[in-house]
Amino acid sequence: MVIECVCCDTRIDSKNYRPFHGIAMRLFVSARTNLYLRDSGSICNACRMSYLKWRNNTEFISVLNRLEEEEPNESMMGIDDKDDDGNNEYVTAAPSNDPIDTNVVTLPLNISVSSHHHCVVCRENVNSTCTVSDEDRDLLFMQSNIFIPKGSRCCPDHVVDGRLINDNLNKIRPRDIMQTSFSATDILTWLGKFRNHYNSIRYFDFDPPFSMSESDCYNLTGISKANFDHLVKLLADSNIKNSSNRSFRNAVGLFLTKPRLGISNKVLTTIFQFSNSQAVSRTLAAVRQAMLTHFVPHYLGFNHISRQEVIDNHSSPLATQLLTDKLNTVVLVIDGTYLYIQVRNVLTIL
Ligand SMILES: [Zn+2]
Ligand SMILES: [Zn+2]
Numbered sequence: 001m002v003i004e005c006v007c008c009d010t011r012i013d014s015k016n017y018r019p020f021h022g023i024a025m026r027l028f029v030s031a032r033t034n035l036y037l038r039d040s041g042s043i044c045n046a047c048r049m050s051y052l053k054w055r056n057n058t059e060f061i062s063v064l065n066r067l068e069e070e071e072p073n074e075s076m077m078g079i080d081d082k083d084d085d086g087n088n089e090y091v092t093a094a095p096s097n098d099p100i101d102t103n104v105v106t107l108p109l110n111i112s113v114s115s116h117h118h119c120v121v122c123r124e125n126v127n128s129t130c131t132v133s134d135e136d137r138d139l140l141f142m143q144s145n146i147f148i149p150k151g152s153r154c155c156p157d158h159v160v161d162g163r164l165i166n167d168n169l170n171k172i173r174p175r176d177i178m179q180t181s182f183s184a185t186d187i188l189t190w191l192g193k194f195r196n197h198y199n200s201i202r203y204f205d206f207d208p209p210f211s212m213s214e215s216d217c218y219n220l221t222g223i224s225k226a227n228f229d230h231l232v233k234l235l236a237d238s239n240i241k242n243s244s245n246r247s248f249r250n251a252v253g254l255f256l257t258k259p260r261l262g263i264s265n266k267v268l269t270t271i272f273q274f275s276n277s278q279a280v281s282r283t284l285a286a287v288r289q290a291m292l293t294h295f296v297p298h299y300l301g302f303n304h305i306s307r308q309e310v311i312d313n314h315s316s317p318l319a320t321q322l323l324t325d326k327l328n329t330v331v332l333v334i335d336g337t338y339l340y341i342q343v344r345n346v347l348t349i350l
Helices: 023-033 045-057 060-069 072-083 134-144 166-171 183-198 213-220 225-235 248-261 265-271 277-292 309-313 317-323
Strands: 104-110 176-183 330-337 346-349
Touching: 023 060, 045 060, 045 309, 134 166, 176 183, 213 225, 213 248, 213 330, 225 248, 225 277, 248 265, 265 277, 265 330
Parallel strands: none
Antiparallel strands: 104 176, 330 346
């Protein structure tokens, strides 16, 4: 779900939005945006902090206080708001003493093959101890309404880095309909999982299970999914960290998309659902640095390859015949257009 700040139109992370309420806050936003205000909405933390600063320093403080007094409910909320600066949690769960309903509902669910001896994907006999991860079990239930019982096993070659390969996940079919009991707590837990899943949906997502199609990946980045995974492994030692707004893999995807499509950071903000274009440019700079230290030295430049390797693997018989008199000679053809020399030409160095 995309939530935008009523004041600055920035996209707000689902954890960071604050309610937009109160006559004083509406006045503040109205004066800034000069637009018709909606009845409700959300405000980002940055705008809310500048509102609070204005609210506490303005020369109209007594007028605002009087206005808020005329709105009894709002003034209560205003006081609450002023106390919790810096706290980003929108809703904090109040400890409740109400006993949780222990009633249980029984629902019919599609169940996959469930056995320690059969693979949940291909239903062949398995001897391995490879089990389906909780993330994949939740994902399949949310996407396809198929429940994989905990501890179900699968062949090790269906799994990469602990997660089922997306194609294999989609191959799982229900075997049976089973009456399954859910307590009130189970249902609340599932609703929470559905909500998190809904909030984390992106247009383009390079994170596991990497469900993007092969051609989507190629169109965006210019490389295949397997090559993308390989590149991510090479960059894994770099100091790019996952953040709440973008993962390491999505940062790499963003970096590859930029030169491939040649689009502005503003458009990338929309496509990759970043909060603003500065965040995009910071991410691009971080990945560029990681590429320079972890990728470029291994694949580009004179140091990444030995002379003998060039002779053995990268010399054509034709060039060797035409340009050399000894077999053990390197033939190097350099396009000199952009070399810093006076003559624009193709150089041949023997
Ligand atoms: Zn804002
Ligand atoms: Zn299998």
